[in-house]
Amino acid sequence: MGGGDLYALDFDGVFCDSCGESSLSAVKAAKVRWPWVFEQVDAALEEWIVEQMHTLRPVIETGYENLLLVRLLVEIKIPSVRKSSVADGLSIQDILENWSKLLPTLMDEWQEDRESLVDLFGRVRDDWLENDLSGWIGANRFYPGTADALKLSSSELYIVTTKQSRFTGALLKELAGVDFPSERIYGLGTGPKVKVLQQLQEMPQHQGLTLHFIEDRLATLKNVMKEPALDKWNLYLVKWGYNTQKEREEAGDIPRIQLIDLPDFSKQLK
Structure with a gap:
């Protein structure tokens, strides 16, 4: 491919x-x-x-x-x-x-x-x-530009989350206006993220693709770095999510992790 x-x-x-x-x-x-x-x-x-x-x-x-x-x-x-x-x-x-x-x-x-x-x-x-x-939908919000980035992307996209899949799907549909395929949402109960990444990279249809993993938790990215089998993944820590200034500074000193801001995220998904 x-x-x-x-x-x-x-x-x-x-x-x-x-x-x-x-x-x-x-x-x-x-x-x-x-x-x-x-x-x-x-x-x-x-x-x-x-x-x-x-x-x-x-x-x-x-x-x-x-x-x-x-x-x-x-x-x-x-x-x-x-x-x-x-x-x-x-x-x-x-x-x-x-x-x-x-x-x-x-x-x-x-x-x-x-x-x-x-x-x-x-x-x-x-x-x-x-x-x-x-009321439930209104208690959530999408970060500016992220819903459009999802809609306009021509790349192969998967959501890998510790949230239960049904809530992820509901928010994508109701708040972002995106009918995201449920089989592309790996939610709570589908296994640790490192296992999901391994599954994704081994799928026949994904051979030859450049692999990117975008996260807001530094600890999760560090777990990926511990797995030699996942060496092909490009790793990104977002600057706008649930992380601290201290974690962003630490990530900045790790050569394998790229820090990404909102405008670059939309360009990245292309």
Whole structure:
């Protein structure tokens, strides 16, 4: 097969700023999961929680983690509901720097399991989507120019995301006006991104194409770099997604990773 380009594209933080929706959904789901934790949470504290969730968004890899963050923020503010050993004196900066260590501790101390949290988060979103589609859609936004870049591209495109595929498809259709083929969306449950990239590069129809992977999480790109089998992928970190200035500076020192801004993204997908 001749030349051409294949793009594997993350969704949240590359195309869609879903932080408003995911934070509000997480608060709804956390209230269902731990009603006693929220008995003293008033509207002002809820608003503060949602504000902090925007700051903390870079640490989230998979949606269910939002629920844990919401509960942790409540425990930081209301000592009487504390069941974790880490909440006392914990700052927002501490969470940003140590989330990968805090996450397993919280899961253990709160006796939670990943699957039931994933399921609950999905059900709460489904319920909101079904009963208030315009409200659910309106809590998300596409980054300027990204929907057009998707529509106008002549390259082979795949969405590779930790979001559940049905929500990704709904947002592409309702918010971006793009009927993106569902078989080209690799969402939560399709395996780690490194495995998906390997599958894509091995497909017969993709032989001879130049491979590009565009992400907003530096940690994900580092995981790809650890896999020698994925050496053919060109790696990009977007400057507008859920990453920090510190991560962008670190990426700038890694020769294999290219930093990309919004105007260049639209040109890149061509």
